[in-house]
Amino acid sequence: MLYGLSVVFLALVSGEFLRQLFQLPIPAVVIGMLLLTAWCIVRRGVEPRVAYASEGLLRYLGILFVPAGVGLIELGDKLKSQGIAMLLTILISTMVTLLVTGVVLQFLLLRRKEKLNQRAAK
Amino acid sequence: MNEFLKLAQYPATWIAVTGVVYLLADKLYRLSRYFPLLNPVLVSVLLLIAILKITGVSYATYFAGAKPIHLLLGPATVALAIPLYLNLAKMKQYFIPVSIALLVGASVGIVSVFILGQWFGLSPMTILSFAPKSCTTPIAMALSQEHGGLPALTANAVIVAGIAGAAMAVPLFRLFRIQHEVAQGFALGLASHGVGTARAFQISDTAGAFAGLAMGFNGVVTALILPVLLATWYG
Known part of the structure; x- marks a missing residue:
């Protein structure tokens, strides 16, 4: 467990180091995640001890959002005056994202299938 | 009430409360067969807000206590690499x-x-x-x-x-x-x-x-x- 956790923390710190070094506008956690992914690619597999630590961290991922989420309590006034507008923004945006992604991918997949069929027919 | 206020300042209190609330919310979610509106994070946030309102504890006090949970978010995000x-x-x-x-x-x-x-x-x-x-x-x-x-x-x-x-x-x-x-x-x-x-x-x-x-x-x-x-x- 300690080995796996140390690798994960090392990736996080390296992410922060690269962020500072190149002044990247990307959170350290995302860079750390990409570094760890790259490490798996280079090793052509997941080190079992790292997989074990990662499973432990991800099993209860939900609870980790709670302390920050409770911060909503301090936004009471804002929610009262803008709550409906906020909700509509999220709902409509989610609907549009869902539709556009689904339509674009289905179009591309069907077009590719047609091309493959045509090639097979020749 | 004085006794309670001392407990509110004790760090482990809010880790314990957050853990218990989340476990209950998760149980409720499973019992409802994963009904989306009963998302355990959402239910936990709302329950904890209710607890803070009722007890009159400030968010700053709560967050100072629950911070170790919050700090695990960084390594957990990195772990998404797997x-x-x-x-x-x-x-x-x-x-x-x-x-x-x-x-x-x-x-x-x-x-x-x-x-x-x-x-x-x-x-x-x-x-x-x-x-x-x-x-x-x-x-x-x-x-x-x-x-x-x-x-x-x-x-x-x-x-x-x-x-x-x-x-x-x-x-x-x-x-x-x-x-x-x-x-x-x-x-x-x-x-x-x-x-x-x-x-x-x-x-x-x-x-x-x-x-x-x-x-x-x-x-x-x-x-x-x-x-x-x-x-x-x-x-």
Whole structure:
């Protein structure tokens, strides 16, 4: 467990180091995640001890959002005056994202299938 | 009452309360057979807000106590690298269509918030907090913090986006004739992260696998294009 956790923390710190070094506008956690992914690619597999630590961290991922989420309590006034507008923004945006992604991918997949069929027919 | 106030300052109190509340919320979610509105994070947040209101404890006091839980979010986000890596193999089969859909979907997810938010008269800070709402929560919160949003607002917006997408997806797919299960799953994971992925697994295993793929890569792509889109839109 300690080995796996140390690798994960090392990736996080390296992410922060690269962020500072190149002044990247990307959170350290995302860079750390990409570094760890790259490490798996280079090793052509997941080190079992790292997989074990990662499973432990991800099993209860939900609870980790709670302390920050409770911060909503301090936004009471804002929610009262803008709550409906906020909700509509999220709902409509989610609907549009869902539709556009689904339509674009289905179009591309069907077009590719047609091309493959045509090639097979020749 | 004095005795209680001393307990409120004791750090372990709020870790214990958060843990117990989350376990109860999770139990409720399972008992309801995963009814989306009973999302355990949402229920825990609302219950804890009620507890703080009733006891009159400030958010600052609560957060100081529950901070160790919050601090685990960083390493947990890095740990998402493992499922991301395991999903890479699936990406190979459909590399070009999936990459295009990913870029288009991630951009639409962000830009639609800019447009709608301005239209509904939301403050720039709220718009910033909502922009990464389709990403998985830890990445969305980190992005919100990085670009000047409010992580608390983001955490809850992400849950709403998850629940909304999971609830609307199947009727929308029927209405717009999106029948390809790869497209269905991918759209769900991209727009509605983990909640959408759980919904996609109810459609089929293939849909679920591509939802997981979309969730992971949308986090990365959003992190990379958000600064560019912000600079173009507000620059």
